Every structure is written in structure tokens, then in C-alpha cells.
Amino acid sequence: MTRKNDLNIAIVGAGYWGKNLVRNFATAQRCNLKYVCDLDESLLAKHKAGFPFIRISTDFNEILCDNEVDAVVIATDAPLHFTMVEKSIKAGKHTYAEKPLTLKSSEAKILIDLAERNKVKLMVGHLLEYHPAVTYMKELINSGEIGDPLYMYTQRVNLGIVRQNENAWWSLAPHDISVICYLFGSEPLSVTACGQCYLQENIEDVVFTTIGFADGKFANIHCSWLDPHKIRKMTVVGSKKMVTFDDMEASEKIRIYDKAAEIKNKNGANSYVDIISLRFGNILIPSIKGTEPLSQECAHFISCILDDKPVLSDGVDALRVVKILEAGQKSLENNGSPVSLGDNKCLKKKNILPTSRLISTNPVKLAKAPESGIFRT
Numbered sequence: 001m002t003r004k005n006d007l008n009i010a011i012v013g014a015g016y017w018g019k020n021l022v023r024n025f026a027t028a029q030r031c032n033l034k035y036v037c038d039l040d041e042s043l044l045a046k047h048k049a050g051f052p053f054i055r056i057s058t059d060f061n062e063i064l065c066d067n068e069v070d071a072v073v074i075a076t077d078a079p080l081h082f083t084m085v086e087k088s089i090k091a092g093k094h095t096y097a098e099k100p101l102t103l104k105s106s107e108a109k110i111l112i113d114l115a116e117r118n119k120v121k122l123m124v125g126h127l128l129e130y131h132p133a134v135t136y137m138k139e140l141i142n143s144g145e146i147g148d149p150l151y152m153y154t155q156r157v158n159l160g161i162v163r164q165n166e167n168a169w170w171s172l173a174p175h176d177i178s179v180i181c182y183l184f185g186s187e188p189l190s191v192t193a194c195g196q197c198y199l200q201e202n203i204e205d206v207v208f209t210t211i212g213f214a215d216g217k218f219a220n221i222h223c224s225w226l227d228p229h230k231i232r233k234m235t236v237v238g239s240k241k242m243v244t245f246d247d248m249e250a251s252e253k254i255r256i257y258d259k260a261a262e263i264k265n266k267n268g269a270n271s272y273v274d275i276i277s278l279r280f281g282n283i284l285i286p287s288i289k290g291t292e293p294l295s296q297e298c299a300h301f302i303s304c305i306l307d308d309k310p311v312l313s314d315g316v317d318a319l320r321v322v323k324i325l326e327a328g329q330k331s332l333e334n335n336g337s338p339v340s341l342g343d344n345k346c347l348k349k350k351n352i353l354p355t356s357r358l359i360s361t362n363p364v365k366l367a368k369a370p371e372s373g374i375f376r377t
Contacts, residue, residue, distance in 0.1 A: 010035035101318035147240030
């Protein structure tokens with residue numbers, strides 16, 4: 001039943017990933033999923049059978065012209081994002097688009113300015129920023145628990161899904177880029193990327209990328225759909241402690257290593273041992289509440305509109321990611337030459353947390369240890 005103060009939402013693109021958005025918005029609090037739009041009528045019929053209260057449509061303009069629709073969620077193929085998001089914003093709709101927001105940073109800038117002028121919220125689906133484990137890592141960094149974050153590296157590899165219209169960099173790296181920028185809260189300055197095309201011409205199957213930041217931090221991303229292992233893991237090395245997030249772990253997703261290396265007084269030092277002190281402490285495994293990241297993301301979008309809150313993964317966040325993707329692609333095309341991001345003035349403080357603290361007060365401590373349709377995505 002529709003409630004008066006609910007947010008009326010329409011979802012455009014109901015295929016591979018869109019079906020998950022339909023499920024979450026259809027069951028979200030303070031939300032009325034009014035429309036699901038796709039060109040595939042058989043797909044629409046399945047959604048109608050699952051959620052009889054929704055309206056189905058094959059006409060995007062029908063949604064834009066409906067004054068009762070407050071917000072539009074766009075989960076179409078990435079090449080369609082710019083045009084559809086632009087039309088949605090011009091129609092006065094708060095707009096959520098799946099990643100990447102656009103394929104060009106110039107287009108992302110246009111959408112940011114347009115949303116500001118039309119006084120609507122613009123959000124991009126950087127899903128991992130809403131993962132409870134990533135939220136916890138951000139809290140660790142904000143609190144100073146691990147000291148100063150020095151560097152981090154991520155692995156996002158598997159055998160498949162092999163894309164035909166984009167390489168592994170554009171397909172897989174946006175998740176890790178968004179998390180790296182969120183956790184570091186620093187200005188990215190340069191990107192160096194190397195990759196190889198083994199299965200298809202001019203489509204890299206594996207890419208290794210290094211991102212340099214203004215304050216000396218750097219991050220490495222390894223992404224591939226041609227690998228024997230399925231790995232979704234990231235490691236942050238701090239000046240006091242180190243932390244890993246393994247998304248393939250069913251329950252023990254976060255591990256905090258009380259390990260560090262410190263430089264002692266070099267004056268009068270006679271050996272390596274006199275200069276560098278290594279600390280090997282305990283491993284802490286906090287209990288992370290198993291909340292679905294997508295449900296957190298959808299709830300955040302609703303709350304940002306109804307409660308007029310700042311958006312975590314907003315247009316500025318999206319622009320930053322697209323600029324890094326562009327630079328990485330240029331580096332790939334130039335045989336791994338570093339590419340400067342130039343005047344990258346899009347940084348803002350990223351201390352927004354999408355949820356309340358989701359951490360158990362009883363962590364485990366271990367002993368010392370050395371797509372097909374045009375509207376689908």
C-alpha cells in the first residue's frame with residue numbers, strides 16, 4: 001500500500017543487475033516502487049508477477065512525464081547513462097545511476113552541474129562504499145586505529161565473465177577505485193596501467209594499475225577475468241596496524257594485524273636491527289553484521305532525498321572514479337606510461353558513513369601469528 005510520504009521511484013533497466021535493484025526498492029522502507037521500465041516485455045512480466053503493485057512500461061518518456069515520480073534509478077548499459085541521466089535530471093527527478101556514471105569525465109561534470117542547478121540529488125552505484133566491512137575500515141582509519149594509511153592494494157580476479165564491449169579495467173576496477181578514494185580521502189594525481197589482450201583483440205583481460213596520491217599514498221589494483229582464483233580482497237597498510245577485507249570469506253571478512261615497522265634513531269646505529277624495529281602482535285577478527293550492501297545503498301538514496309542528507313557516492317565521487325578510469329585507459333594505450341590527472345579539483349572530505357556502527361563488541365582475537373536488452377546492465 002502506498003503511503004503519502006513515501007518516495008515514488010521508477011527503475012529503468014531491469015535485467016542482470018536491475019533485478020536486484022527492483023527487489024530492494026520494492027521492499028525498502030519509505031519507498032513506493034511505482035514503475036519498472038525495460039524494452040523486454042517478458043522480463044517486465046516476471047517483475048509484475050513478483051510485485052503486482054508496480055506499473056510496467058517500455059517507454060522511458062512515460063516515466064519522465066509522470067509528476068508523481070520523485071526519483072529515477074537507471075541500471076542500463078553504461079553507454080546510455082549520460083543521455084538518460086541528463087533527461088532524468090532535466091525532468092526534475094532525483095537520479096541514481098549504476099557505475100560508471102558516464103564514460104567521459106566531461107560528461108560527468110555536465111551532470112554534476114545540471115543536478116546542482118535543478119536542485120536534485122545525483123547518486124552513483126558505488127556499491128562497496130556501502131559494504132559494512134568497508135564502513136568498518138573507514139571507521140578504523142578515521143579513529144587513527146591503524147595510524148596513517150600508507151598504501152593499499154586490491155585483487156578482483158576470476159575466470160569470467162568475459163566482456164566484449166569493455167575491458168577488465170572498465171568492467172572490474174570501478175569498485176576498487178571508489179573504495180580506495182573513499183578510504184584514503186586524498187587527491188589522486190597519477191595513474192599507471194599495464195595490461196594484455198589474450199582472448200580478444202584490443203580488450204585487456206588482465207590489468208595491473210598503480211594510483212599515486214598527493215600526500216604520498218599509493219594503491220595498486222589487479223583486475224582480471226582470466227585467472228584460476230576467485231578473489232575479492234583488499235589490504236590497507238598503516239603506520240600502526242594493517243587490515244584486510246576478504247569478501248569471499250563467509251563470516252571473517254575483516255582481519256586487523258597488530259604489525260608494524262618503525263624507524264629508530266639512526267645515530268650511532270651499527271646494523272639494520274638498530275635502525276628498524278618490527279612489531280608482530282595479535283590478529284583481531286571483528287564480527288561484522290551481515291547486512292546486504294545493496295539494501296544499505298538503496299536505503300541511503302531514499303534517506304538522502306527524504307531527509308535532505310549529503311550523498312556518499314555522489315556526482316563528485318563518480319567524477320573522480322571516471323577520471324581515474326580515463327587515465328588508466330590512456331596509460332594502457334601508451335604501453336604503461338604514467339598519466340597525470342592534471343587539475344583534479346574534485347576532492348571533498350569523504351567522512352560520510354552510510355550506516356550506524358555495525359560492529360560487534362565481542363570480536364574474535366587469534367594468537368600471535370608470524371547483458372542483453374538495451375535497458376539492461
